[in-house]
Amino acid sequence: MTAVPKGFRLGGVYCGIKRYADKLDLSLLVSDRPCTAAGVYTTNLVFAAPVKWDRGLTPATDVRGVVINSGNANACTGERGDKDCRRMAELAAAVCDAKAEQMLVLSTGIIGEFLPLAKIESGIRDAAGKLGNDQAALTAAARGMLTTDTRHKVATRTITVGGNQATITGMAKGAAMIGPKMATMLAVVTTDAAVAPADAQRLLASTVDQTFNCISVDGHMSTNDTVLLLANGAASSVQLSGADLDAFALALFEVCEELAVAIPADGEGATHLVQVEVRGCRTREEARSIAKSVSESLLVKTAICGADPNWGRIVSAAGYAGVAFDPARVHLWVNDMHLYADGAPLGFDHDAASKSIKENRDTKILLTFGEGDESIRFWSTDLTAEYVRLNADYHT
């Protein structure tokens, strides 16, 4: 059971942006009081209108809500895209007695088409009449942001701060166009704790760095990637500090990690969720480079799809990551089976290793180096013929 933090109401409806009425395509999230808001955005040079809008408004102290549409990314839409985005914020602001500048906007879907504003307007009105603060409302809002996802993604934690219980609840979308430094993934995390804007921005950035920036489905960074954090202080108006802030930071990390891992777990056409852990590097960024190289290698991804414990592809993908290391100190485990030690393959039971990959949806790759103490965990998917079919046929 995932609780909605106090003072937030939300919902999701179908307004006709997507082709099929059994999908939802517009979500609205409203706080009954102004929120601290922080945002982390795509670093793609080609970024969508809502990214420009939100980036200009965060960090903030008086955000009232978020309006989200799926089915259309409002990206590569030029000045008209900017105007349409502002209009979307105005329409959402109107139904909750706020100013446009108090509404953040998220869009995801097809790039390069203009927003169907009439549909969005009716959707916002419809959603405003259905806002709730229960599980059903959260589910509807989480569904309204999906594109090719097969399931909605929510996560929650509660903490006790200053004698009060505070809740941190997030929802996310993403199943492809997922590469580190995020990808077509959107996430909104809400809390009824009170957090200072500078703390919110700093904690969100460091958390995203270790969660949403450690996932990859296809390495394609999107124009729309956004993670938002809204804190409204409805549980307690005292801004968190000291140990309370630390407890909040941990809960925020757990919520974001759960949401982040749920994205490759729902990767398009994927039959395996692949965790690549890299240890023994000089810096976390070097560990990330190696993990990314292994995670995004088509040959590694297809090997996992074929239940092939192909350590050669894994080790060679590490070798071209652009990170200096001593190959003679490399070890590799797949699903806890030691396949490679000190720069050479071990005699291992190939059939048992293959069986382990075949029978477990979760595949664990552990690579260790002898260069230092830094490590990272990274999540990815295998690559299947079904992924190709889905992405060859998506647009046309």
Place this chain on the structure above:
Amino acid sequence: MTAVPKGFRLGGVYCGIKRYADKLDLSLLVSDRPCTAAGVYTTNLVFAAPVKWDRGLTPATDVRGVVINSGNANACTGERGDKDCRRMAELAAAVCDAKAEQMLVLSTGIIGEFLPLAKIESGIRDAAGKLGNDQAALTAAARGMLTTDTRHKVATRTITVGGNQATITGMAKGAAMIGPKMATMLAVVTTDAAVAPADAQRLLASTVDQTFNCISVDGHMSTNDTVLLLANGAASSVQLSGADLDAFALALFEVCEELAVAIPADGEGATHLVQVEVRGCRTREEARSIAKSVSESLLVKTAICGADPNWGRIVSAAGYAGVAFDPARVHLWVNDMHLYADGAPLGFDHDAASKSIKENRDTKILLTFGEGDESIRFWSTDLTAEYVRLNADYHT
């Protein structure tokens, strides 16, 4: 008709490394006199024994030949791999009255298994008895280096230098594990012109940079990538200089470009050869980064597979290449159709664009920027369900 340069004899045989006797798996190339030899190698930190061997010997003035096996890469095989590689060179040297250090070695195939030396020994003896200098011999040698390639790859040019005709002929293999900075691709270029070692090394490096380093099938750089150039001076013993050297450089470039493009054209499971041309960048490396990002985007590759003129995926892949540019000055053409201008999509005939992609095996993507005068051409493939099937099932 592809001519073999004077003074070279070569051939290819089946010796049992591969499972199927209708494939060849061992090639031998011998020059009747010592050659200038240059080499360009994988920059993967995990490199195979033959890369270590050849790198230690080139540039050289007294190379007598090249022995090549397919089906086994002799990579990640540790000290025994080094010994096996030397033994392979010794065996080849023995059949042409040379020293081991005069024989270069190339291996390609499965990583992490030891070379079947008895088979290689009998293969070398067999090949030595069948060396020739005609088209059939060249074809056999070119076939002996293939792995998953569907066809052998040869190219030739002739030039007139100092009143003599000189020939430049190359053979190459590669169909996957192909990423810039080469990949599992091997190429051997031979010429009967006389070239100084320093010129050979410099020209080969700059040529590879613009040819074999401008192709990608899956972005996976291999442990074995090697391009060799052997010049024996059998057509004329006068070392090339001035305009003759320029003519040779151009012919070398043409041979290497033809071979390089033949690799993604034979890309595993590919239904399209995709040429990505990037113009208007500050440096060639920036142009290469953008071309690589577009070429390797799974979403671009699947879009081409699906005959989808999805400019959004192309432009967004350029946007995350790590190169600064003004998005408002970007233009995009696909198969000469202008899809995107000054940062926004044009109203184009989607059906006609899709039809053009569907009906042409060659797809041309042209991206222009407003940052400078540097450009690059890059070749890649689409990504198909067949590629996944081939690579999920290769090892097991």
